[in-house]
Amino acid sequence: MSASPIFLGVIGVGGVGTAFLQQLARLPNAPQLVVLARSSQTLLAPTPAYSPAIPAADWATAAATPSLTKSGALQAEEIATYLASAPGRAILVDNTSDISLARQYPTFLKKGISVVTPNKKGFSDDLSLWKDIFASAAEGKALVYHESTVGAGLPVLSTLKDLVATGDEVTRIEGVFSGTLSFLFNTFAPASGSSDAQWSAVVAQAKELGYTEPDPRDDLNGMDVARKLTILARIAGLEVTSPDSFPIESLIPAELASLPSSADGITQFMTRLPEFDAQMANVKDTAEKQGKVVRYVGSIDVAAKAVKVGLQYFDKDSAIAGLKGSDNIISFYTKRYGANPLIVQGAGAGGDVTAMGVSADLIKVVERLR
Ligand SMILES: NC(=O)C1=CN([C@@H]2O[C@H](COP(=O)(O)OP(=O)(O)OC[C@H]3O[C@@H](n4cnc5c(N)ncnc54)[C@H](OP(=O)(O)O)[C@@H]3O)[C@@H](O)[C@H]2O)C=CC1
Ligand SMILES: N[C@@H](CC=O)C(=O)O
Numbered sequence: 001m002s003a004s005p006i007f008l009g010v011i012g013v014g015g016v017g018t019a020f021l022q023q024l025a026r027l028p029n030a031p032q033l034v035v036l037a038r039s040s041q042t043l044l045a046p047t048p049a050y051s052p053a054i055p056a057a058d059w060a061t062a063a064a065t066p067s068l069t070k071s072g073a074l075q076a077e078e079i080a081t082y083l084a085s086a087p088g089r090a091i092l093v094d095n096t097s098d099i100s101l102a103r104q105y106p107t108f109l110k111k112g113i114s115v116v117t118p119n120k121k122g123f124s125d126d127l128s129l130w131k132d133i134f135a136s137a138a139e140g141k142a143l144v145y146h147e148s149t150v151g152a153g154l155p156v157l158s159t160l161k162d163l164v165a166t167g168d169e170v171t172r173i174e175g176v177f178s179g180t181l182s183f184l185f186n187t188f189a190p191a192s193g194s195s196d197a198q199w200s201a202v203v204a205q206a207k208e209l210g211y212t213e214p215d216p217r218d219d220l221n222g223m224d225v226a227r228k229l230t231i232l233a234r235i236a237g238l239e240v241t242s243p244d245s246f247p248i249e250s251l252i253p254a255e256l257a258s259l260p261s262s263a264d265g266i267t268q269f270m271t272r273l274p275e276f277d278a279q280m281a282n283v284k285d286t287a288e289k290q291g292k293v294v295r296y297v298g299s300i301d302v303a304a305k306a307v308k309v310g311l312q313y314f315d316k317d318s319a320i321a322g323l324k325g326s327d328n329i330i331s332f333y334t335k336r337y338g339a340n341p342l343i344v345q346g347a348g349a350g351g352d353v354t355a356m357g358v359s360a361d362l363i364k365v366v367e368r369l370r
């Protein structure tokens with residue numbers, strides 16, 4: 001007996017979306033790609049057959065396929081209606097960082113469309129949206145997987161969920177949660193050897209490597225880490241109301257804090273950042289004078305309901321000081337594991353490793369729907 005068809009909509013074809021499409025093209029028994037969208041263009045498999053499907057190679061190949069229906073940007077509700085009318089179960093993969101799309105997850109889920117995403121926004125914004133997402137999933141008998149929202153493809157959320165589901169008591173979660181900030185400090189202030197790299201040049205390199213958020217200020221202002229800790233804290237059972245409900249240390253120079261959040265604002269920020277290199281050089285030198293290095297870390301003290309995000313000095317022979325590249329390290333302290341935490345470590349940013357988490361989530365959803 002052949003398995004019932006599953007239909008897939010993918011929104012976002014940037015660094016993560018492009019790597020995801022390459023992985024999708026190689027998946028055995030992949031769902032049929034019937035929606036592929038970017039900010040101003042949408043490709044659809046023609047109705048009513050939802051066939052032929054969109055080739056899952058890359059945007060350019062898909063966009064050049066003549067049999068598809070092509071349009072400008074569609075409303076999220078229109079995409080939800082299209083997917084819900086397909087002759088089988090449907091899944092949405094959101095590879096954007098768009099909060100407006102994330103706010104529409106309940107619309108998809110109530111229609112029975114499962115959601116897979118690396119987009120942190122929906123899970124770390126107001127607590128009411130978090131609750132609405134999971135209530136809507138239950139109502140629509142749909143699934144929600146978002147492993148790559150924390151630690152990219154590293155098994156961070158699945159590990160925490162397993163600890164909680166099996167009755168362990170998580171007391172503390174701490175570590176380095178930003179691939180960008182890890183790369184910046186590991187390169188700018190290495191624990192072994194020395195570096196004369198300027199802060200702004202390393203920021204530009206992190207952006208070029210695809211580690212940063214679409215707006216790198218979301219990494220430098222600590223909000224990306226705060227969002228990840230909000231997600232972890234909520235899974236650990238804390239009702240964190242929003243990612244700005246606890247103190248966050250920003251690395252944005254005060255003089256650049258009021259630049260607009262537009263594409264032009266990003267360009268102005270990157271152009272002017274070199275003017276402020278001395279500020280971060282000073283932070284590095286202060287740590288160095290104490291024989292230490294500076295790193296950007298976060299922690300959740302579950303019993304005290306306290307979340308902290310910011311800079312800290314570390315001994316040069318510590319695990320955090322010795323991280324390489326864009327590595328994250330996340331330590332789970334629990335009752336069962338005692339004084340020796342369960343540790344997850346590895347690349348925490350980049351298109352391929354993030355897409356791996358998205359593809360692995362997709363496989364899990366497909367297995368559970370079939
Ligand atoms: N990069 C990384 O290492 C990691 C990223 N993530 C998350 O993955 C997501 C994607 O990141 P990344 O690929 O780096 O980002 P990019 O900026 O490279 O790509 C974003 C994509 O989303 C599209 N897009 C944005 N808004 C909309 C919209 N409203 N409707 C349709 N398409 C839209 C853009 O369209 P267009 O092509 O037209 O501009 C683009 O294709 C983010 O949420 C990020 O936080 C998570 C973990 C690690
Ligand atoms: N910009 C983020 C990407 C992954 O979440 C980071 O650098 O960690």
Ligand code: NA
Pocket residue numbers: 147148149150151152153154155156157357
């Ligand atoms: Na992860």
